[in-house]
Amino acid sequence: MTIEEVLDKHQDRLLAVPGVTGMGVGERAGQPVLVVMVAAITPELRAGIPASLEGYPVEIEASGEIHAL
Template sequence: MKIESVKQKHEERLMRLPNVTGVGIGEKAGKKVIKVFVTHKVPESDLRAEEIVPKTLEGCGTDVEEIGVITAQTL
């Protein structure tokens, strides 16, 4: 399955996780991965099992990236 299809299939569930503000496709160590953007990273030990972003989704790697709080700006 293509990474775009895997992202689309899992995006809604990932967006419901704590601190998640976005899901996209990017690179990590030169490989395409599903990027999960969060307001702040939390140690896995502080999360319940169902709140942890899986290391892979259907064979596609994931990467959690802290981006802070996103706010709309006026033009």
């Protein structure tokens, strides 16, 4: 399964977690990663977001609040 397919499969569930503001695909050390953007990194969010999904690592990034313009 491609990383994009994994993102599509899990995106709705992760976006429903309070504090999650977005998701995307990134790269760390030349390897693809799933990026979960959150308003602020908290112990509760760290505990509720898996370290990997279907073999792809998950990175948590603090993005702050995101508002549509």
